[in-house]
Amino acid sequence: MHNVLRTVNGLDNINTFDLSNAVLIKRNNNYYINITAYKNKLNTETNQILSFDLGIKNQLTLSSGLQLKYSIEKTKKEKRIQRILSKKVKGSNNYRKLKVKLNKEHDKTKNRRTDTRNKIVHYLTSNYNIIITQNDSISGWQRIFGKRIESTDIGGIIEALKHKASTLILLYRFIPTTKECSKCHNKYDIKLNERIYKCSKCGLISDRDYNSTLNDIYYGTKTHKFKKLKVPVEYREFKPDRDNASTLKGFNVSPYVSASFVSETGSLNVLT
Structure with a gap:
């Protein structure tokens, strides 16, 4: 079995949390670990x-x-890929490859908005x-x-x-x-x-x-x-x-x- 994940970024942020479970997710040819963790609520x-x-x-x-x-607007790269994709034949190999790239850029923009919120x-x-x-x-x-x-x-x-x-x-x-x-x-x-x-x-x-x-x-x-x-x-x-x-x-x-x-x-x- 190949080692899909060599390093996992961000784990140092949950040292003070109690881990509950972790789920491996594949999205747009990338792998992510969705971790559920708990921390005692401070008295505020x-x-x-x-x-x-x-x-x-x-x-x-x-x-x-x-x-x-x-x-947080769409990036220039995301807009450029979107323009190129609109000119490709739907269902072709080039279309599918560009669609994956576009989805990755969509995710980056969405993540920035979610993180800011x-x-x-x-x-x-x-x-x-x-x-x-x-x-x-x-x-x-x-x-x-x-x-x-x-x-x-x-x-x-x-x-x-x-x-x-x-x-x-x-x-x-x-x-x-x-x-x-x-x-x-x-x-x-x-x-x-x-x-x-x-x-x-x-x-x-x-x-x-x-x-x-x-x-x-x-x-x-x-x-x-x-x-x-x-x-x-x-x-x-x-x-x-x-x-x-x-x-x-x-x-x-x-x-x-x-x-x-x-x-x-x-x-x-x-x-x-």
């Missing part, structure tokens, strides 16, 4: 609350004031144990925005949080958090191309996505699920992270993700 019950807003321009805006932006989810669940967001219809977004949604896999973030977050509170998707002022809760029909929310009643000026996250906090803390948690009063009043420099310095989720604060991206006074 800090009652730290976070909400986030998903978007097209900025993929995530957090109630801490942090905005995450990323997009998982690292974002890990950041959220490691620092906050109560996470609030709206249950947006990402599939509906994809029908409108197409590749801009596909290249970010933002829909997978909520799905992953359902399994990994200590407490995930999903709000009804039709609550008008974008239209509502987070300070006085007055509402007005803000247009899609307006990036700054300006309240005509109380004078609040805010990044529209950040304003939406604060409304998520407002409505999330009124839900029955939140009240059952019996969060101490001192944790219920949300305060944004004011130490922007140290937060950005310590933020290193993925090379594909750029991070900034709403005070740097259009908001005038929400963090002051």
Whole structure:
């Protein structure tokens, strides 16, 4: 019997885990080992609350004031192979060989997107144990925005949080958090191309996505699920992270993700 696998990369990352099983997988003429391992869950019950807003321009805006932006497009190599494949005779040897190469490139792009999504989810669940967001219809977004949604896999973030977050509170998707002022809760029909929310009643000026996250906090803390948690009063009043420099310095989720604060991206006074 030939030795198919001479070395296995990545095993050094699971030294502290309890191994359950391993399955050898062949995909696109490559071999992989799918390992299931378990690790004792650390006690992270800090009652730290976070909400986030998903978007097209900025993929995530957090109630801490942090905005995450990323997009992982198909590589030039993948597009080139796809163009060449479209000119080949379907079922021919050259077609099959190119199809294998294309599938490998597809997998690489998919893995980069999945890895980025998982690292974002890990950041959220490691620092906050109560996470609030709206249950947006990402599939509906994809029908409108197409590749801009596909290249970010933002829909997978909520799905992953359902399994990994200590407490995930999903709000009804039709609550008008974008239209509502987070300070006085007055509402007005803000247009899609307006990036700054300006309240005509109380004078609040805010990044529209950040304003939406604060409304998520407002409505999330009124839900029955939140009240059952019996969060101490001192944790219920949300305060944004004011130490922007140290937060950005310590933020290193993925090379594909750029991070900034709403005070740097259009908001005038929400963090002051």
